Amino acid sequence: MAWNCSWEIHAQNRNKVCPGASEAPELYNRGFLTMMQIAPHPPPAIMSYIFLFICLCGLLGNSVVLWFFGFSIKRNPFSIYFLHLAVADVGYLFCKAVLSILQAGAFPGAFATYIRFVSRILGLAAFLTSVSLLPAVSTERCLSVLFPTWYCYRRPKHLSALVCALLWALAFLITTIHTYFCVYVTPRPPWGDCTYMDVFLGLLLFLVLAPLMVLACLVFLVKVECRAGRRHQPSKLNSVILALVSVFLVSSIYLGIDWFLFWIFDIPAPFPEYVTDTFICVNCSAKPVVYFLVGKDEKQRFWEPLRVVFQRALRDGAELKESRDTPNTVTMEMQPTGTAS
Template sequence: MAFNTTLLMRSHSDVSTHYEKTTVDIDAIMDNITIVLYTITIVFGITGNSVVIWMAGIRLKPNVTNIWLVNLAVADLIFCLTRVTSLIKKLFYDHWPFGVFLCKFNGFFKYANMFCSVFLLAVISVDRALCVWCPVFTRKRRTLCAARVVSVGVWILAVIFSSPYFVYRQVYLGDNNLSKCSLEVKEASKGDNTAKNALYSIRFLCGFLLPFLVILCCYILAAAGIRRTRFSGKSRPLRILAALVCAFFFCWGPYHCLLLAKMVDKKSHVVKVGLPIAKGFAYFNSCVNPLLYFCMGLNIRQSFRQSLSGIYRRAFMEEGHTVQSQEGTAEESCNSIPKSTGFVRDRHKGISKV
């Protein structure tokens, strides 16, 4: 009997040891995947977004769409720069050696980037829908000054929604005497997660779900308007913006879904394994946009003869003035080329300069 008891205890110990080794192996794999994703995000994000800012913000003639895209690129560039500290933290086994301020700023700008990006995508979607349905209205009010004012408003909103993460993020002593940097709410230490769950809920609703519904409605309206006015196809800016929206929600969607799952069951194995990877893919969104611009501007037939500046110039060029309809030129009114240099097509008089 004693022999059987000893055998059972040894067997249970072997199973526990095997489980712990498996868990350690999974954690190590997750850490390696996260490090790779962070590295790709930093290298390609800093390089690509710098090129976008240089091309769309400096080299090319300013227009409304480029103002939106430059603001997106600035948010992504700052975000990628702040990810350097996150990468170093991962390399040092989640030890945070950078102090309290960088801990707060790192978390703050992580979500400022998210809010700024999704708010800008929502603004761009509304802008494109108005271009299709209200061309006269947009011709008078869609100016560079208005775009800059709206961009400043978007940044202010993003800062407001992200400020709690600057306030509540703290550095504390964790396991193995390693400094940790994470969101710490006083009530949560007493078992009350109401404040934390409220932050998660606001982040999901205002930073994901509601903007997604706005964007979806606007693109449905824009598609219906394009079909109604018999445009031969979408303009390149509309295709680029549709790609940006898809990339954003594909990258950030799993992260938000797993955070909701974490609110329900914090100790879930799926959350523990999936959340670090989902976070890495969410960060990856900041280096995807320049790649999308590059692909949209690339002419496959001339791929070996194109310069980098030529590819991005073609991507950012607004094509609305080339699309015609019998009822009017909604896309034409939405490009930002000054009236003194544009062309208007009259179906009775041909082409005339205005």
């Protein structure tokens, strides 16, 4: 059957190879972008354990974020985005951990093949959702800075939840279409259906989502700097968003270079797949560290509860000051009862 075939990239052509019963089919030769490498050597065996270690650390950190943002801290529009971001990162890291375990153990059989198949599909959907949430939260922050009156009084109450649900649905729709063309449809060499989908994913990530999140961050940064003459407290929320976007841009630069060189100049990808995968795993695992470092109060000598630290990371100092000056103003400050700020 068609789904028993896997993609294999060669130097001259892109063709579909059907492995034997003992071989494990792969959805993509190179993550989600089907690109050939200059030196397509298999990754070192130790990389499976490195992936597994990074994924376990990321799963632990994002699980803590899920607990506090989902059950302990009062939700606001931005905490909803960060909550869904943690869910997407947990999904990707879990799928990558499963793939690392299967690769390290070299488990044979149809069941292991099926687990690899499902893990790659779910991992791609989680990755797309995680990346698409960054421009969403950046854009909403930009709107809150440019149009504060509209944001406080006329913004739809459940806008954040609706946007997150839409992004999840779009990610699974794109993943389903990508899987259909890459696995179930026989390609037409040299530009098969899977190749078109890989080009589409690259354009979506590097020419749509990444510029959108950067542009939104630049806009609200310029707006904040224009108000720099006024007395206002520094915004922890701005620092969190800028740090998350910066971490993603740094961690995805290798994948972006590979995609740009391959599709623009027809140069094989210079970086091995395990290099780009490592940075993607680091990107998903670093977000809890960002929340902790930004929310931590340097004046506190003793250890603070994580609930207070994460809550402080969502604080907007300027809006807090305005709320103290003007009564009945909607703010994003969520001070826990009995806790000093």
